[in-house]
Amino acid sequence: MPMKLYGVSDGPPTLGVRMTLKALNIPYEYVNVNFNKGEHLTEAYAKLNPQREIPVLDDNGFYLQESNAIIQYLCDKYAPNSSLYPNDATARAIVNQRLFFNMGFYYSSIGAYALAPIFFDYQRTPMGLKKVENALKVFQIYLERLNSKYAAGDKLTVADFVLITSTMCLEAIGLDISGYPLVLEWYEMFKKEQPELWEIAKAGMIELAEYNKNPPDLSEMNHPFHPTRSVK
Ligand SMILES: N[C@@H](CCC(=O)N[C@@H](CS)C(=O)NCC(=O)O)C(=O)O
CATH class of the missing domain: 3.40.30.10 (Glutaredoxin)
Structure with missing residues (x-):
């Protein structure tokens, strides 16, 4: 099965x-x-x-x-020998760092600012935007320090996948990331060099962009602790 x-x-x-x-x-x-x-x-x-x-x-x-x-x-x-999740302790540590940087810092800021207001009755605030900008700034620093093609080294790893899915949320809401040129360069490079993988993220991005313009109908959701956004 x-x-x-x-x-x-x-x-x-x-x-x-x-x-x-x-x-x-x-x-x-x-x-x-x-x-x-x-x-x-x-x-x-x-x-x-x-x-x-x-x-x-x-x-x-x-x-x-x-x-x-x-x-x-x-x-x-x-795939215990795949370079997508390298075995070398240092290389793997960098990938793990990126995975948890994404979950606890990068995606958490982006999700709160870009996604939560689409589905829940939360506002996009200047403070929320500052947190996103700070997350982008930190990601830019990591890219600069490692000076590598991909997010965790010269080869594609699973770190790229999770960071791409967060970054696409910013594209979905039309947020300009050109102030973080290494992030933008990495994002555009991924789209070009990994078209089949990008297709997966892109489909989600298109759906989110549509929802950002026309909020989804959540009348059947009945969320226990998030106030759902009413449809305009
Ligand atoms: N840390 C979790 C987060 C998963 C997550 O946030 N999923 C969203 C959908 S994209 C969700 O299920 N949210 C539940 C809710 O908002 O009620 C993971 O990485 O699996």
Whole structure:
């Protein structure tokens, strides 16, 4: 039985996992979770992921939550010698640093500013924008210090996947990142050099850009702790 990925079509954490599955050529069944209808908030879904977040992986009864953990597991279990997740301790440490920099610093700022106001009744504030700019500034410093083609070295790694999915959220809302030229250069280079992987992120970006203009209908979501945004 192929493994199952429960995902959402425009969710950056899901898209990073899907890019990993594609890059590693791992067959899987994709189960779409309808976020707008609150399918991730049901008791049935909470059995798969008590966090009630998307994605979650079901590898023949082994349920794994958290996109970074899923990405690391896929590499460790199915492609232990892949340069996408290098074995050398230092090279791997840089990839891990980027994965957690993304989750705890870069994506957390970007998600709060770019995505939360699309789905929830939160505003885009000058402070939120400052946090995004700070995250971009820090990413630019990492790129400058490593002076490498990709985010964690000269070769493509899973770090690029997660950072691309966050950066595409900024494109989706039309935020200009040219003030961070190394970030922009890396982002455009990825699109050109990894077209099949970019396709995965791009589909989510297009969906988010559309939602940014026309907020989705969330009347069926009934979120327990986020005030959902009413449709204009
Ligand atoms: N740390 C989690 C975050 C996943 C996440 O935030 N997923 C969003 C969808 S893109 C979600 O499920 N949010 C639940 C909610 O807002 O109710 C991971 O990386 O897997």
